Amino acid sequence: MHSKISWGKNYTKHKMTDFSIAVVGCGKWGMNHVKTACKLFGDKLKYCIDSADKEKAVKDISGSIIFSEDISKVIEDADVKGVIVSTPAETHFEITKKLLNAGKHVLVEKPITLKSEEAVILNDLAISKRLILMVGHLLLYHPAVLKIKELLDEGRLGKLQYIYSNRLNLGTVRTEENILWSFAPHDISVIQFLTGDIPEKVNATGSVFLTKNIQDTTLTVMKFKNNIHAHIYVSWLHPFKEQRLVIIGDKSMIVFEDSLKDNKLKFYPKGIEMVNGIPVKRDEDFINIEFDSTSPLELEQKHFAECITQKKTPRSDGKNAIEVLETLERAQKELIKI
Ligand SMILES: NC(=O)c1ccc[n+]([C@@H]2O[C@H](COP(=O)([O-])OP(=O)(O)OC[C@H]3O[C@@H](n4cnc5c(N)ncnc54)[C@H](O)[C@@H]3O)[C@@H](O)[C@H]2O)c1
Numbered sequence: 380m381h382s383k384i385s386w387g388k389n390y391t392k393h394k395m396t397d398f399s400i401a402v403v404g405c406g407k408w409g410m411n412h413v414k415t416a417c418k419l420f421g422d423k424l425k426y427c428i429d430s431a432d433k434e435k436a437v438k439d440i441s442g443s444i445i446f447s448e449d450i451s452k453v454i455e456d457a458d459v460k461g462v463i464v465s466t467p468a469e470t471h472f473e474i475t476k477k478l479l480n481a482g483k484h485v486l487v488e489k490p491i492t493l494k495s496e497e498a499v500i501l502n503d504l505a506i507s508k509r510l511i512l513m514v515g516h517l518l519l520y521h522p523a524v525l526k527i528k529e530l531l532d533e534g535r536l537g538k539l540q541y542i543y544s545n546r547l548n549l550g551t552v553r554t555e556e557n558i559l560w561s562f563a564p565h566d567i568s569v570i571q572f573l574t575g576d577i578p579e580k581v582n583a584t585g586s587v588f589l590t591k592n593i594q595d596t597t598l599t600v601m602k603f604k605n606n607i608h609a610h611i612y613v614s615w616l617h618p619f620k621e622q623r624l625v626i627i628g629d630k631s632m633i634v635f636e637d638s639l640k641d642n643k644l645k646f647y648p649k650g651i652e653m654v655n656g657i658p659v660k661r662d663e664d665f666i667n668i669e670f671d672s673t674s675p676l677e678l679e680q681k682h683f684a685e686c687i688t689q690k691k692t693p694r695s696d697g698k699n700a701i702e703v704l705e706t707l708e709r710a711q712k713e714l715i716k717i
Contacts, residue, residue, distance in 0.1 A: 396461075396684050399425035401453040403474060404466035405433040407551070408488065410440075412463050415676045417441050420684070426453050450474070454481040461511075461687050463680070464488060468556055472497040475512070479504045484511035486683045489564040490707065491700040493556075498704050502697030511686045513693035514700035516568035520679040522671035523635050523644045524569055527626060530646070530668075531573060536628025537650070542570050542609040544624045547617035557594040559585065559710055562613040567706045568695065569624065570601065570609050577702050578603050583710035588616060599710045633668075644668040 400420050402412050405427050416424040417440050426445045427437045434446045445452070453459050454477070462478050464471060464487040472492040478485050479501065491514045492498045505512035518524050530536060544566040553561050571577055578601035585594030596614040603609070622637040632647040648663040686693045693699075 395419055395681065396423050396688065398460035398687070399423050399456070399458045400461045400463065400684075401426035401428065401459050402463045402465065403428040403450060403453070403478075404464060404470075404488075405429040405437055406465065406467075409463075409465035410436060411676055412465050412680070413437060413440055413444075415674065415680055416463065417444070419677060419680055425456070425459060428453060450477070453483070454478070460484055461486065461683060463683070465515075468493055468560065472501065475501050476504065479508060479510055479512065482508065482510065484513075484683070484687045486511075486513045486515060486680070488515040489517075489568075489700075490514075490560055490704060491697075492704065493560070495701055495704045495708055498697065498701045502701060505697055511683070511693060512697040512700075513683050513686065514695045514697070514703075515679060516565065516695040516699065516703065517675050517679055518565050518569045519572055519695050519699075520682060521637075521675040522673065522678070523637070524572070524624075526644065526668060526670045527624075527633055527635060528573060530633065531626070531628070535631060535646075536626060536633065537630025538605075539574065539607050539626070539628055541607070541627040542573060542625065544570065544609075544611045545621050546611070546613045547622075548615060548620040549617055550615040550620075552589060552595070552615050554590045554593060557585070557597070557714075558613045558615055559583070559594060559597045559599070559714065560707060561615070563597065563599060563611050563710070564703055564707060566611040566613070566624075567599075568699070568703045570611070571702060571706065573626065574603050574607055574609070576603050576607075578609075578706060578709075581706060581709040581713065583713040585714045594714060597710070597714065601706070634665075642667050644670055 422443050428447055428450050437444055437446050461484045464474050468490050471487050475485050475487045546562045580602040583599040585597035588595050595616045599611040601609045620638045624635040626633045632649055634645045636643050645665040646668050647665045650661050651658045
């Protein structure tokens with residue numbers, strides 16, 4: 380369906396859109412957006428915006444990208460329809476508002492904003508201008524997460540009982556936002572996606588070691604309708620990387636370990652059944668589950684482009700972003716108490 384265009388020595392790119400795309404913010408994560416957009420959209424990735432020290436890294440990816448420190452270049456170019464914003468969270472509101480007001484569709488990184496009132500303003504603005512507002516809840520585009528959702532919906536796990544997510548690393552320590560805001564948006568978005576619901580109750584505790592008032596470790600506990608429970612443990616003070624999602628149903632269980640090299644998704648036909656009032660264990664070997672190996676970021680950007688061309692509502696739209704942000708805020712309020 381997509382025409383192939385050749386690009387330099389090492390790249391073959393797929394031209395997906397007739398309009399141009401821009402990336403604002405070319406830091407650690409933003410450069411992944413630049414590389415992916417370059418692969419997907421070829422020379423339709425027209426602009427990258429950041430401070431001058433990022434120009435070389437961008438130009439090394441593609442010499443045809445126009446690099447600028449000035450976002451008005453993007454705003455004034457009618458050929459640019461979609462903009463990816465990957466700047467620090469505290470800048471998302473102003474930059475996204477400016478872009479939406481200029482008539483651009485926006486894919487903004489998580490968390491959409493730092494306050495749900497601001498996310499509501501952005502969502503209302505996008506709706507009133509009939510523009511796409513999508514948030515980078517990457518895991519909602521992960522083929523393994525989509526596979527888990529499919530298995531749940533087919534009833535292969537039975538009744539959903541418990542979900543937990545560990546997102547741990549000796550990682551990028553932020554001093555302007557805590558670990559909850561940095562890591563947990565992903566886990567909240569996945570848990571709310573899998574349960575198809577928002578939690579009735581949210582509790583959270585956290586520990587501060589490095590920067591005053593900035594939690595390095597948090598544990599968030601959530602209770603959903605129908606006796607479904609979940610917890611999220613996130614830390615950037617951990618000896619090794621672990622991204623582990625465990626889903627317990629009353630028939631079977633699934634473990635997704637994205638931090639493993641292979642065999643990331645395992646199905647466990649295990650459980651406890653009450654037989655005549657006695658708990659009886661069913662304990663069979665796990666089965667590896669295959670899933671599409673396309674990068675989630677590629678699928679996320681593709682989804683953004685398709686939503687623009689086909690006027691579709693993104694899976695991680697403004698409403699979804701607000702629901703995740705509200706859960707973050709509820710957890711944050713609990714953190715302040717201790
Ligand atoms: N989806 C994911 O899995 C994922 C992973 C990591 C980070 N993120 C998110 O991506 C965003 C960026 O994170 P990062 O780790 O790349 O941060 P970073 O600090 O490495 O990069 C941010 C970049 O934005 C630039 N910038 C700041 N203000 C700007 C402005 N007004 N205009 C243009 N550029 C500006 C900075 O110069 C910097 O290069 C954050 O919201 C973060 O939460 C998402």
